Structures are given as C-alpha cells and as structure tokens.
Amino acid sequence: MSDAPDVGELNPPNRTLMGPGPSDVHPRVLRAMSTPLVGHLDPSFIEIMDEVQELMRYTFRTDNQWTIPVSGTGSASMEAAIGNLVEPGDTVLVPTNGYFGGRMESMAERAGGSVVHVDAPWGKPLAPADVQDAFDEHQPDVFGFVHAETSTGVKQPNVPELTSIAHDHDAYVVADCVTSLGGVELEVDDWGIDVAYSGPQKCLSCPPGASPLTLNDRAMDKVLSREEEPRSWYLDLSLLEGYWGDDRSYHHTAPITNVYAIREALRLVAEEGIESRWERHRRVAGALKAGVEAMGLGLNPEDEYWLPSLNAVLVPGGVDAGAAIDYVLDHYDLEIAGGLGALAGDIFRIGCMGYAAQPENVAFLMTALGEALEAQDVDVDVDAGFAAMRERLHQ
Amino acid sequence: MSDAPDVGELNPPNRTLMGPGPSDVHPRVLRAMSTPLVGHLDPSFIEIMDEVQELMRYTFRTDNQWTIPVSGTGSASMEAAIGNLVEPGDTVLVPTNGYFGGRMESMAERAGGSVVHVDAPWGKPLAPADVQDAFDEHQPDVFGFVHAETSTGVKQPNVPELTSIAHDHDAYVVADCVTSLGGVELEVDDWGIDVAYSGPQKCLSCPPGASPLTLNDRAMDKVLSREEEPRSWYLDLSLLEGYWGDDRSYHHTAPITNVYAIREALRLVAEEGIESRWERHRRVAGALKAGVEAMGLGLNPEDEYWLPSLNAVLVPGGVDAGAAIDYVLDHYDLEIAGGLGALAGDIFRIGCMGYAAQPENVAFLMTALGEALEAQDVDVDVDAGFAAMRERLHQ
Incomplete structure (x- = not known):
C-alpha cells in the first residue's frame, strides 16, 4: 500500500x-457554504x-x-x-433538437x-404543428421538452401551446429548465407545466449539488x-415524500x-x-449580443428564440474554436x-447567468474574445462592439 | 402567484x-467550501x-x-x-442484521x-458459518455486507473470512463502509473487498454531497x-468512466x-x-465507552464487534430515550x-467520528447525557465516568 500522498493546499486559478x-457563484452563497452543519433531522433544519x-x-x-x-x-x-413519472410501457415523446433531448x-x-x-434540427426550437403531429401519430403518455437548450442556446417559445397539445391528449409535460430558472421568463403554473427541473449552477449562481424539482398534484x-x-x-x-412531506422521517442524509x-x-x-432578474438577464445579455454582432460575429438562434443566459455565437470561417477558447482561458482566466x-x-x-450577468463581464468577454480572434487573423471591430454594448445598456 | 418570500439570514444553531x-466538519473543510469555482472540465479541476x-x-x-x-x-x-454491479437475474445475498442491509x-x-x-439479528454481526451456509444454499452472484452498521453500532469482524467464502463461490463482495472509512480499520485490498462505498459525513468530517466509491478491476x-x-x-x-477515466469527457456537472x-x-x-487516525478513534471512543460504562450504562455490542465511530449505548429501563435526546439538544446544543x-x-x-473524535467531546457528552438521565430520575455516576474516561485516555 502506498504512503500518504503529499497534496498541497487547495489553490485553483481565479476564473x-x-x-x-x-x-460564477455569488459571494454570499460561498459564505453560506462555510456555515457549520446541523443534522438533517434537526428541528432548525x-x-x-x-x-x-x-x-x-x-x-x-x-x-x-411538491417543490x-x-x-x-x-x-x-x-x-x-x-424516472418517477415514466412507468414501464409508457410512451415518451422527446425532442431531437439538442443534446439534452438525447439525455431525456x-x-x-x-x-x-x-x-x-418530435423532430427538429439542432439549434432550432420545436414547432407546435410538429408536436401536434407527433401526438396524433404516437399518443404519448409523457412529453418532455427543453425550455432552454444549453447545447444550442435556443429558448423554446410557445410553451403554453405545447402544453395545451399535450393536455388535450391527457399526457404529462416535463420541462428541462436547467438554464432558464432564475434567469429567463418561466411560468410553471401559468404555462401548464406538470413537472419542471433545473440545476443550481446556471442562473441561480450556486454550486452544483442540490437541484430544483417541482411537480404538480396531477403528476404526483x-x-x-x-x-x-x-x-x-x-x-x-x-420515499422522499416521507422526508420532505409531513412525516420528516429519514430517507437519506440531505446534502x-x-x-x-x-x-x-x-x-x-x-x-x-424574479421579474427584475429576468429583465437584468435580457438587458445584460442583450448588450453582449449587440456587442458581438457589432464586432462582426453572428448569433446562431434567431431573435424569437434567443436564450439570454446562453449565447451561441457563430465561429467565423477558418477559426479554430478550441484554440480561441484556450486563448481566453490562458490569457484572461x-x-x-x-x-x-x-x-x-x-x-x-x-x-x-445569474451573478455573472453584469456589464463588466460583457466588456471583459468582448476584450478577450476579440483578442483571441485577432490572434487568428480574424478582422473583428471591437470598438464598434463596445459602442453597441454601451448603447444597449443605456436603453 | 405569491410575492417574494421574506426569508432572513442563514443562522442555524451552533450544534x-x-x-x-x-x-462536525473540520474548519479547514468548511473554509475549502467557500473557494470560488472553476469549471468541471477546467484543466485545473x-x-x-x-x-x-x-x-x-x-x-x-x-x-x-476505479476510485x-x-x-x-x-x-x-x-x-x-x-445498481451497476447487479444485473437482472443475479442472485444477491444481503444481511438482515441492521437497517442498511434492508436498503441494500x-x-x-x-x-x-x-x-x-444471510440471517443475523439486529445488533449482531454475521457469523462466517452462516454466510457459508447461505452461499451453499443460494449460490449468490453478489454478496453485500455492512462493515460498520450505523443503525446498531456493530462492526463486522472476520471480513477476510467472509470475502474468502464469496470468492470460493465466484461471487463479488460489496462492503458498506459508510461509518468506517477514515475512522475504523479497513483494508479494501488486503481483505479482498471487490466494491466498497462510503459517505463523507461520518469519519471524514466532510459535508455530504460527494461520496467515496471504489471497485477493483474484477468488479469493473x-x-x-x-x-x-x-x-x-x-x-x-x-458513462462516468468517460469523465473520470482518460477521456475527461462531459457526463454531468460534477459538484x-x-x-x-x-x-x-x-x-x-x-x-x-490513516493508522494514527484509526488509533485516535479507538482511544477517544474507548474513553467514551469506558466513561458511560463506569456511569452505569451498558453498550449493546460485545467488545469483539464494538464500533468506535458509533456507540450503541443501552437506554436504562424506564427512560424515555426521545426525551433524553431532546434534553441534550435543547440544553446543550x-x-x-x-x-x-x-x-x-x-x-x-x-x-x-473524525474531527469530533476528541476528548473534550467525550467529556461534554457525559456531562449532558448524565444530566438528561438524572432529569428522569436515573441514578448515574458521572464522577466515576469521568475517572474512567481519564484513565482510558492516559493509557
């Protein structure tokens, strides 16, 4: 057996x-994480x-x-x-328009x-008519869709139309809200979403480890x-109902x-x-979008389904995307x-997203990305980008 | 929809x-948790x-x-x-001697x-002869046992005997080491354990959220x-092999x-x-054991299978255990x-366990528990307890 490893102090780079x-996690959240623990069945917990x-x-x-x-x-x-909503034998309708549909x-x-x-190409939202056709053809029991596709930067518009189609067919609707919760308009009840889940490490600016889930009574x-x-x-x-419900009985040790x-x-x-937070994301990400467009870059999604929390910026022809990504990490952390x-x-x-949705970060991004592209001999107009960014911020 | 909840500053009691x-979590671990994040695919991560x-x-x-x-x-x-080792149709042998066998x-x-x-009453370890009989009768593919039963305070002795029986029958051995890892002697390789898992919030004194698992090549x-x-x-x-193995490809966002x-x-x-740490647990928990025994209380397990990290102290006749537990929480946090x-x-x-395995905590426990029992008119000799504790600490 080996000797005790000699591992130094935790000292990650300041990204x-x-x-x-x-x-980026909000400093108040980081501070909360250094709070001494109480037990998972403590009355205070x-x-x-x-x-x-x-x-x-x-x-x-x-x-x-059930939240x-x-x-x-x-x-x-x-x-x-x-895993809880889908039973053996259920037919489940999932989208093909991004990475997370495949995971579903x-x-x-x-x-x-x-x-x-229900088919749609990567980088496009689902069309209600296609969802309708898929329902008519397959009569699914459960319909899953991704509200904010992190892999493509696409926001699904027309959510109430999609949930209506599903409910007309007595199906349940599951929405992936990982990259929308807390940053992009989302109305679980008003839009008729039966089950929604998310992660904490996107627009909530909280480290990953405990992840939001909500189910209405019909789904439960x-x-x-x-x-x-x-x-x-x-x-x-x-079983979790025993812990989070009225009993407060032990299931597993909560994190x-x-x-x-x-x-x-x-x-x-x-x-x-929440509404001010959505507006901040629209405003700051809007400045980012205006800025990179004025620099001469394009965004993949059309305005109708642009996702403020995740901007899919088109890589200019001839550019090595990986090298540019490495450049901004190496030169700018x-x-x-x-x-x-x-x-x-x-x-x-x-x-x-969240705490990082701040004007200073937009300016930083444009500076770093502009330099990384110039290093690959791409002609970008960073000055025009800054002007467009400032104009959008002041609207 | 309701207004924004007005929730105050995080301020749990100091338990x-x-x-x-x-x-109790070590202060250095709490401090590490307030470190700003890097990405889960960052070279530094x-x-x-x-x-x-x-x-x-x-x-x-x-x-x-695979650790x-x-x-x-x-x-x-x-x-x-x-869930990974057991395949549909496998026969799985599990113990009946505690809560966590039932979970398995x-x-x-x-x-x-x-x-x-393999049958044994709650509060007793498994006997190798019974394991042998169960193997002969059922020819299981997988054998699970609990090395340190948190529900009963029982440490399983004779682990190498059990793993030999299993391997003679070409079975795989899974050991629950949740309450032993880092506090109680455990030799995964030398004892022939194929798969072992644990939790961080016991003898490692780390908040729950990322939990140790190890598999040997045969199990993998x-x-x-x-x-x-x-x-x-x-x-x-x-799939996790893609992230933790050589590829370092994305599976899920690590916590x-x-x-x-x-x-x-x-x-x-x-x-x-590690060996000094085992010895500290034996010494400090030994002082706790000697102390409560000298106070007039009994321990449930016999010395051969006493578990230093979790002491099952017998509730004296006529005592309301719940009231005593509430008393020490209310009066002593x-x-x-x-x-x-x-x-x-x-x-x-x-x-x-871990950071909490310190003499001051033993003295604190005896003081608080003694008072809680006296409040229920139980005659306990706390002075004798303290003397026995000191004697054991000085051995």
Whole structure:
C-alpha cells in the first residue's frame, strides 16, 4: 500500500465563468457554504427546508406543494423527474433538437419507457404543428421538452401551446429548465407545466449539488400510484415524500451545505425580484449580443428564440474554436465553451447567468474574445462592439 | 402567484454533532467550501480530480484505479455500487442484521436482482458459518455486507473470512463502509473487498454531497460487460468512466464544491496518517465507552464487534430515550440519536467520528447525557465516568 500522498493546499486559478455552467457563484452563497452543519433531522433544519421550498416555489412561479431540491446535480433532478413519472410501457415523446433531448431519451428508456421523437434540427426550437403531429401519430403518455437548450442556446417559445397539445391528449409535460430558472421568463403554473427541473449552477449562481424539482398534484398522483416502484431508490419520490412531506422521517442524509447554499441563492432571487432578474438577464445579455454582432460575429438562434443566459455565437470561417477558447482561458482566466454534438466547432457557448450577468463581464468577454480572434487573423471591430454594448445598456 | 418570500439570514444553531452523522466538519473543510469555482472540465479541476482519487485510494487502502467520489450523498454511492454491479437475474445475498442491509435489498431488487438473506439479528454481526451456509444454499452472484452498521453500532469482524467464502463461490463482495472509512480499520485490498462505498459525513468530517466509491478491476469488468445498461443514467459507471477515466469527457456537472471539500477532508486524513487516525478513534471512543460504562450504562455490542465511530449505548429501563435526546439538544446544543427499527427506544446512538473524535467531546457528552438521565430520575455516576474516561485516555 502506498504512503500518504503529499497534496498541497487547495489553490485553483481565479476564473471568470462564462461558459455553459457552472457560473460564477455569488459571494454570499460561498459564505453560506462555510456555515457549520446541523443534522438533517434537526428541528432548525426542518425550518430551513421549509424556507427553501417556499423560495423555490417563488422562483419557479408555482404553488406546487411538491417543490424540493434533489440531492445531486442537475442530471439527478432530471432523472428524478423522468424516472418517477415514466412507468414501464409508457410512451415518451422527446425532442431531437439538442443534446439534452438525447439525455431525456436515455433516461426514459432506462425507466422502461418507449421513446418516440418530435423532430427538429439542432439549434432550432420545436414547432407546435410538429408536436401536434407527433401526438396524433404516437399518443404519448409523457412529453418532455427543453425550455432552454444549453447545447444550442435556443429558448423554446410557445410553451403554453405545447402544453395545451399535450393536455388535450391527457399526457404529462416535463420541462428541462436547467438554464432558464432564475434567469429567463418561466411560468410553471401559468404555462401548464406538470413537472419542471433545473440545476443550481446556471442562473441561480450556486454550486452544483442540490437541484430544483417541482411537480404538480396531477403528476404526483401518477408517481404515487405507480404499480412498479421506480428503478432508483435514491431518487424515489414516494420515499422522499416521507422526508420532505409531513412525516420528516429519514430517507437519506440531505446534502446540508448544498441546501444552505441554494437557500442563499434563492434568497438573492427573492431580494432582486424574479421579474427584475429576468429583465437584468435580457438587458445584460442583450448588450453582449449587440456587442458581438457589432464586432462582426453572428448569433446562431434567431431573435424569437434567443436564450439570454446562453449565447451561441457563430465561429467565423477558418477559426479554430478550441484554440480561441484556450486563448481566453490562458490569457484572461476566462471560461467559455464550444459547441457539442452537431454544433461542435461551429459555435462558442457564452453564458450570461445569474451573478455573472453584469456589464463588466460583457466588456471583459468582448476584450478577450476579440483578442483571441485577432490572434487568428480574424478582422473583428471591437470598438464598434463596445459602442453597441454601451448603447444597449443605456436603453 | 405569491410575492417574494421574506426569508432572513442563514443562522442555524451552533450544534455539536455526535449522532450517527453528519459529524462536525473540520474548519479547514468548511473554509475549502467557500473557494470560488472553476469549471468541471477546467484543466485545473482535472488535476484536483486526480488528487482526490489518489487521496481516496490511500484512505480506502486500495490500489484500485476505479476510485471516485459519486455526485450525491452516501446512498448515491451505495446505489452506484449495487445498481451497476447487479444485473437482472443475479442472485444477491444481503444481511438482515441492521437497517442498511434492508436498503441494500431494496436497491438490489430495483436493479433486477433476486434477493436472498444471510440471517443475523439486529445488533449482531454475521457469523462466517452462516454466510457459508447461505452461499451453499443460494449460490449468490453478489454478496453485500455492512462493515460498520450505523443503525446498531456493530462492526463486522472476520471480513477476510467472509470475502474468502464469496470468492470460493465466484461471487463479488460489496462492503458498506459508510461509518468506517477514515475512522475504523479497513483494508479494501488486503481483505479482498471487490466494491466498497462510503459517505463523507461520518469519519471524514466532510459535508455530504460527494461520496467515496471504489471497485477493483474484477468488479469493473463485470460492470463494463453488462448486457443491459444500468437503470440509472446518472450513476452509470460506464458513462462516468468517460469523465473520470482518460477521456475527461462531459457526463454531468460534477459538484465542484463538494469535490473541493472531500479533497481537504482526505488531505487531513493523509496528514494525520490513516493508522494514527484509526488509533485516535479507538482511544477517544474507548474513553467514551469506558466513561458511560463506569456511569452505569451498558453498550449493546460485545467488545469483539464494538464500533468506535458509533456507540450503541443501552437506554436504562424506564427512560424515555426521545426525551433524553431532546434534553441534550435543547440544553446543550448537542445532537445524539435514538435507535432505528428493531432497536428503536432501546439504544442511544452516539457518534465519535473524525474531527469530533476528541476528548473534550467525550467529556461534554457525559456531562449532558448524565444530566438528561438524572432529569428522569436515573441514578448515574458521572464522577466515576469521568475517572474512567481519564484513565482510558492516559493509557
């Protein structure tokens, strides 16, 4: 057996995070994470759980009783949603227009569902007529869609139209809100979304580890009347009901510190006001969009489905996207990302999320990205970009 | 929709945690958690991941390449172990001697396994002869046991005997080391354990959220040659192999801050030295044991299978255990717990784990518990307890 490893002090570089997440964490959230722990059944922790639920309902714009942080990162809340709602034999309709539709498909299949698709290319939203056609053809029991596609920077418009189609067919609607919650307009109740999940490390500017999930009574009735128990014990909502519901009985040890963190992050949302927060994202990301466009770069999505929290900037012809991404990391400690899957090499993914959605970060991004592109002999007009940015900020 | 909730500053009470976990977190670990984040694919984070793996191998006493923190609390690492190793149709042998054997059973069934039992009453360890009989009768593919039963305070002795029986039958051994890792002698490689999992919030004194798991090559070969994919996408080790293995490709967003925390907690283990740490737990918990016995209380387990990290103290006849637990919480901000399941009302569960395994905490516990029992008119000799405690500490 080896000797004790000699590992030095934790000393990561001081990055600015403008990739697809995690985003820069608010200092108050970091401070909350150094709070000493109480037990997961402590009366004081029960009170904290209640507060988190209340703040999370406010942020999701829902009155759903069943609104909790799942003990894991965003993919855990996704699997909690799908793994509990989908029963063996259910037909599940998922989209093809981005990376996370594929993840939904894999989870639905593992839950015993049969997957069918509503088709749309990567980088485009779903068209209601196509959703209607898919419903008529397949009569799915569960319909999943991605409200804010982190892989493509596309915001799904027309959500109430999609949920109406699903409900006309007695189906349940699951919405991936990982990159919209707390940053982009989202109305869980008004839009008729039955189940929504998210992650804390995007527009909530909170470290990953406890991830928002909400289900309305109709969805929870399906979950609680399953014939076969869900395939995960850890994520079984009928068992979690014992802990988060009235009993407060032990299921698993909650990630106390992550609950402290999300409480502080959601408290910051409540202090700012959810509508003001959406407006800040629109304004600051709008300045980023105006700035990069004036520099001579294009954005992939059209304005109608532009996602303020994740900007898919087209990579100019001849540019090595990976080299530009490495350049801004090496020279400016700035994290941005490239495209995934069908869009690999074609887009830069530039996040503008939560605490990081600030004018100074937009100016920083334009400076660094402009220099990285100039280093590859691309002619960009950074001065024009700054002028357009300032104009948009002052509107 | 409701107005923004008005939730005050995070201000939990200042508890001392001597229940079954979480235990008191080391201040250096709390400080690490307030470190700003880097991205989960940042080159600097890859280095941190390597360091965590190296430190975790040291703590598990293993050379297993496959040694990672699972992105969730201890039950997530348990489900990762069982959900990946157990394939539909496998026969899985689990124990009946505590709460966590029952949890293994539920997870194994959800993974598609057929569960059989090796019987032992709650509060007793497994006898090798009974394990042998169960193997001869059922020929299981996978054998799970609990090294340190948090529900009963029982340490499983004779581990190498059990693993030999299993290997003679070509079975795989899964060990629950949630309450032993980092506090109680554990030799994953020397004892022939194929898969071991733990939680960070016990003897590692780290907040829950990223949980140790290790598999040897033999077990990983079974996992990677499954005919049917595991039922959880989030916990699928063949996918996690892409992130923690050589590719470093995206699977899910790792809980960065929890990885920072477990790195610091494991670094503290390496600084102290694993064997010194075991010895400290034996000495300090030994003083606790000697103290409460001299006060006139009994411990449930016999010395041979006493678990230093979790002491099951018998509740004296006529005492309301719940009232005594509430008394020490209300008067001393001290958390201890009662029994679960078959031992509910019969034992106090008193943790002596990691950072909390210190003489001052033993004295504090005896003071508080003594007073709580006296408040219920129980005749306890706290002075004798203190004398015995001091004697044991000075040995």
